[in-house]
Amino acid sequence: MKADLTAAMKFFSKAWSYVEQAGLLGEVVWQREANFTEFTESELLREHAWVALCSGFRESAVRRVFDHVSLCYCDWESAEAIVSVGEICCTTAALRFANRGKLLGILSTAKYIKNIGFDEFKQSVLVDPINRLQVLPFIGPVTSWHLAKNLGLDVAKPDRHLVRVSERLGFRSADDLCRELAATTGEKAKVVDLIVWRYIADNPRQLQESFA
Numbered sequence: 001m002k003a004d005l006t007a008a009m010k011f012f013s014k015a016w017s018y019v020e021q022a023g024l025l026g027e028v029v030w031q032r033e034a035n036f037t038e039f040t041e042s043e044l045l046r047e048h049a050w051v052a053l054c055s056g057f058r059e060s061a062v063r064r065v066f067d068h069v070s071l072c073y074c075d076w077e078s079a080e081a082i083v084s085v086g087e088i089c090c091t092t093a094a095l096r097f098a099n100r101g102k103l104l105g106i107l108s109t110a111k112y113i114k115n116i117g118f119d120e121f122k123q124s125v126l127v128d129p130i131n132r133l134q135v136l137p138f139i140g141p142v143t144s145w146h147l148a149k150n151l152g153l154d155v156a157k158p159d160r161h162l163v164r165v166s167e168r169l170g171f172r173s174a175d176d177l178c179r180e181l182a183a184t185t186g187e188k189a190k191v192v193d194l195i196v197w198r199y200i201a202d203n204p205r206q207l208q209e210s211f212a
Contacts, residue, residue: 002170003169003170003171003172003176003177003180004169004170005180005184007169008169008171008177008180008181009181009184009185011165011169011196012181012185012192012195012196014199014206015195015196015198015199015200016195018198018199018202018203019195019198019199022202024198027194027198028191028194028195031149031188031190031191031194032188032191034150034151034152034190035152036126036129036148036151036152036153036154037126037152038152039122039151039152041078041079041113041118042076042077042078043076043151044113044118044121044122044151045073045076045078045079045082045106045109045110045113046070046076047147047150047151048106048109048136048139048147049066049069049070049073049076049106049109050062050066050150051138051139051143051146051147051150052102052105052106052109052136052137052138052139052143053066053069053097053099053102053106054146055138055143057099059201060201062097065096065097068093068095068096068097069093069096069097069103069106072088072089072090072092072093073089073093073106073110074089079109079110079111079112079113079114079118080114082106082107082110083107083110083111083114086107086110086111089103089106089107090103090104090106090107093106102138105137105138106137108137109136109137112135112136125151129144129148129151129153130144130145130148131144133147133148142157142158142159145157145158146159149190149193152190153190154188154189154190155175155189155190155193156173156174156175156177156178156179156189156190156192156193157174157193157197158173158174158175159174159193159197161196161197161200161201162174162177162178162193162196162197162200164200165177165196165200174193175189177192177196178190178192178193178196181196
């Protein structure tokens with residue numbers, strides 16, 4: 001099937017209208033401004049936790065508890081701060097998020113960053129982001145793209161929603177779709193990813209109805 005850029009643009013226009021009308025432009029601004037070369041230790045800890053918790057769970061469910069989890073983990077102040085009260089972090093976070101394995105994974109990431117040093121780890125991630133991020137708990141071949149994108153790398157994640165849209169429109173991959181749309185609209189691929197993903201995630205029937 002040949003890639004249909006016209007249909008892709010029509011779908012993106014619907015997605016953009018939804019994000020705008022739903023009052024979600026703050027998410028777009030955040031993703032536009034995320035600078036991969038300048039991510040901080042706090043941002044790494046927070047975004048790792050977000051991606052780890054979202055893996056296998058509905059994003060909306062994680063969103064409801066994430067402020068509580070953040071507070072439990074010292075609001076991502078530093079790896080050292082989290083490690084110093086690690087068991088308390090996990091125990092209090094479990095009051096709202098019961099998957100202790102993931103909560104311990106967040107603590108393990110803080111321990112790893114504390115031991116290796118944030119600056120050293122960041123430099124290795126800047127050189128080889130997709131592979132280096134996979135050393136962190138709950139970050140694998142798919143979620144590494146999600147984490148890299150959230151840290152500011154201009155890529156699209158191979159999320160199941162985006163993959164399905166890409167396939168329906170004849171594109172080779174989610175990244176291919178988002179880069180084509182980015183080139184046409186002047187947006188960044190990571191922002192296109194966010195807009196299309198948010199539209200489908202919040203309106204799952206739209207995918208089926210748009211390509212019926």
